[in-house]
Amino acid sequence: MVEGRKSVNELFHSDWDITKIIATNPELLDNPHSDLLDIVSESDYKKVSQFDTPAGILAVTGIPKPLDLSLKKGLNLFLDGISDPGNLGTIIRVADWYGLDQIFLSPDCVDFYNSKCISGTMGSFLRVIPIIKDLEKLTPEANEVFGSLLNGESLYNSSIDNSKKSLLVIGSESHGIREENLQHITRKITIPRIGKAESLNAGIATAIIIDRLINA
Amino acid sequence: MVEGRKSVNELFHSDWDITKIIATNPELLDNPHSDLLDIVSESDYKKVSQFDTPAGILAVTGIPKPLDLSLKKGLNLFLDGISDPGNLGTIIRVADWYGLDQIFLSPDCVDFYNSKCISGTMGSFLRVIPIIKDLEKLTPEANEVFGSLLNGESLYNSSIDNSKKSLLVIGSESHGIREENLQHITRKITIPRIGKAESLNAGIATAIIIDRLINA
Numbered sequence: 001m002v003e004g005r006k007s008v009n010e011l012f013h014s015d016w017d018i019t020k021i022i023a024t025n026p027e028l029l030d031n032p033h034s035d036l037l038d039i040v041s042e043s044d045y046k047k048v049s050q051f052d053t054p055a056g057i058l059a060v061t062g063i064p065k066p067l068d069l070s071l072k073k074g075l076n077l078f079l080d081g082i083s084d085p086g087n088l089g090t091i092i093r094v095a096d097w098y099g100l101d102q103i104f105l106s107p108d109c110v111d112f113y114n115s116k117c118i119s120g121t122m123g124s125f126l127r128v129i130p131i132i133k134d135l136e137k138l139t140p141e142a143n144e145v146f147g148s149l150l151n152g153e154s155l156y157n158s159s160i161d162n163s164k165k166s167l168l169v170i171g172s173e174s175h176g177i178r179e180e181n182l183q184h185i186t187r188k189i190t191i192p193r194i195g196k197a198e199s200l201n202a203g204i205a206t207a208i209i210i211d212r213l214i215n216a
Numbered sequence: 217m218v219e220g221r222k223s224v225n226e227l228f229h230s231d232w233d234i235t236k237i238i239a240t241n242p243e244l245l246d247n248p249h250s251d252l253l254d255i256v257s258e259s260d261y262k263k264v265s266q267f268d269t270p271a272g273i274l275a276v277t278g279i280p281k282p283l284d285l286s287l288k289k290g291l292n293l294f295l296d297g298i299s300d301p302g303n304l305g306t307i308i309r310v311a312d313w314y315g316l317d318q319i320f321l322s323p324d325c326v327d328f329y330n331s332k333c334i335s336g337t338m339g340s341f342l343r344v345i346p347i348i349k350d351l352e353k354l355t356p357e358a359n360e361v362f363g364s365l366l367n368g369e370s371l372y373n374s375s376i377d378n379s380k381k382s383l384l385v386i387g388s389e390s391h392g393i394r395e396e397n398l399q400h401i402t403r404k405i406t407i408p409r410i411g412k413a414e415s416l417n418a419g420i421a422t423a424i425i426i427d428r429l430i431n432a
Contacts, residue, residue, distance in 0.1 A: 001308070006414075012391075050244070077409070078363050086242045086302070090417060090420060093413050093416065093420075094413075094415070094416065094420060095411075096411045096412055096413035097409055097411050097413040097416055098409075098410050098411055099405075099410035099411035099412075100411065101411070122413070122414065122417075123413075123414070124412075124413050127411070127412055127413075156431055191313075191427070192311070192431070193313055193314075194310055194314050194315035195311075195312045195314055195315035195316065195317075195343070196315075196340075196343055196432070197312035197313040197338070197339075197340050197343075198222075198337070198338065198339070199310050200309065200310065200313055201306060201309070201338075203419075203420065204306060204309075204310060204419065204420060204423045207416070207420045207423060207424055208423055208424060208427045210429070211407070211427070211428070214410070215372055215408070
């Protein structure tokens with residue numbers, strides 16, 4: 001289920017297999033005359049909405065078949081146990097901004113198609129393919145494996161080589177990168193801290209690191 | 217009202233004027249014998265919690281008197297109409313990470329002391345002072361005013377001079393920097409986009425820009 005005006009309209013123009021669109025006002029959809037669209041009352045809409053402040057438009061859609069893709073040249077991203085759907089949505093949007101069109105997720109990450117996650121991507125879920133995989137299946141083909149940790153070398157001295165396959169591992173909000181995955185990290189990196197906050201959230205840390213690694 | 221184990225314990229060790237702490241389990245507070253602490257049942261706790269998934273500990277505290285501080289040397293941050301408490305909380309945490317100890321807010325920003333905002337700061341609200349002010353009151357003392365816009369020069373060519381007073385203006389999630397404030401911007405900057413996402417959220421954009429301006 002995809003909720004929100006921007007996301008539903010992006011979905012509407014994609015080649016995804018949409019079953020139904022429900023809205024409180026036909027003008028919320030780019031084509032108000034679509035056969036897919038049903039208009040409902042605000043009170044009926046609230047019954048199916050996942051949000052406290054309903055957006056007034058949602059779509060029900062099929063999900064593309066899961067793909068089994070592997071690493072590309074340049075930067076690849078692996079999320080280890082990300083459990084907050086808002087963080088995952090933000091990270092997908094960031095990946096899309098920086099031109100990553102796929103993202104690897106450990107099997108225990110929150111569901112990519114959770115409606116809060118989808119909504120947080122602001123449409124980027126249509127362009128970033130989720131691939132669920134264990135880290136150890138990916139690392140043999142990686143030239144280097146960066147890991148975001150608190151005790152690594154400065155991010156500002158790190159960069160990627162676009163002719164090689166680099167993998168960036170981001171750990172969960174509360175547990176970081178899991179113990180058994182640490183052995184696969186070949187370069188521990190850290191965002192240097194000036195002030196006193198204990199940590200940054202996973203979405204923020206991912207954005208800063210990708211920005212620096214890609215544009216060093 | 218401050219909710220969540222980490223935030224309440226940071227508050228507990230600060231010099232803020234705490235009225236009362238309520239928890240479902242005394243072990244959630246660093247000093248379970250504190251006179252401030254009342255233990256309540258989980259069902260009673262849920263009645264006062266602001267969250268769907270209650271943290272089990274909250275504190276009621278006085279708020280420090282608003283201060284009227286002005287720009288410091290180095291980077292200063294002004295938020296123009298930020299309305300999402302989660303974004304504001306994230307930005308306060310980022311400001312704290314990069315050593316900013318004050319933050320300027322337009323009068324129509326969401327309340328700094330909104331409980332979702334406070335919770336999102338993960339304790340950083342104790343170290344970052346909010347100052348509510350119109351932008352035009354600040355710009356006369358700024359040596360340069362950076363504005364995050366979609367049509368500016370590349371962020372990667374921008375840096376600040378720590379001997380001068382620089383001000384970074386971040387606009388709201390939906391409207392950007394408001395029309396009447398644009399005239400005060402002396403340097404329009406943009407995070408270069410590689411992929412297709414239309415925008416980044418305000419918290420993410422703020423983090424990437426601060427990281428680059430401070431550590432150029």
